[in-house]
Amino acid sequence: MQISILLFGPMAQRIGRDCVAVEVAGDSATVDQVLAELRRAKPTLASDLVGHCIAVNHAYANGETLINAGDEVAAIGMVSGG
């Protein structure tokens, strides 16, 4: 299954893209599995991808959260509003 991950702010700027696709085996994957693939595909983002840095369907997810086809996945990283 291919999972598209939305990127914002410094992460999008760093790699010059606002979306990255990663390939995982099977019909679903955990956030931790997707993170591992993302770190492998884009090592320059590794330092941003710590803690609860992934959102699934607009909510922060933990490492065990399952991602299924059609879910909206976003890498949040360090925020800086205000």
Next chain:
Amino acid sequence: MSSQRVSIVDGPLAPMCEVRSFEDAGAAVTFEGIIRPLEGGRTISGLRYSAYEPMAELVLMELARDACARFEVTSIQVEHSRGFVATEQRSFRLVVLADHRRAALDATDWFINQMKRVVPIWKAPEYAADRDPSNDSSAERPDSMAEALP
């Protein structure tokens, strides 16, 4: 019963209108974030904000509800900018109403700390020499991202 209102708007926030109703509150705290002219010792023309919407609005609303419950606050209104905001302009406003001063002040401080930790909004400084005025009112998603989002 408490009330919350959240909005993310293009560009700088307009100056605040008078609060129409204090909803029987005894304390009203208004906090406004203003763009400073210096960032890391360099002069900037402003900050460019990007937001992951609608998650940013959802998280702001969640924080507003949480603050009302934790601090016995009766009303929270939040406004945040997206896009370019020039120096000396407002990019963030929080209005908190409560029965008593301490609750309103504590809720204000707590809300801002939480917002800076979890709300998916980012800012980047723009230096005078880098600025492209044609981007001033643009929302912050590149075109390809706009297509990817609902």
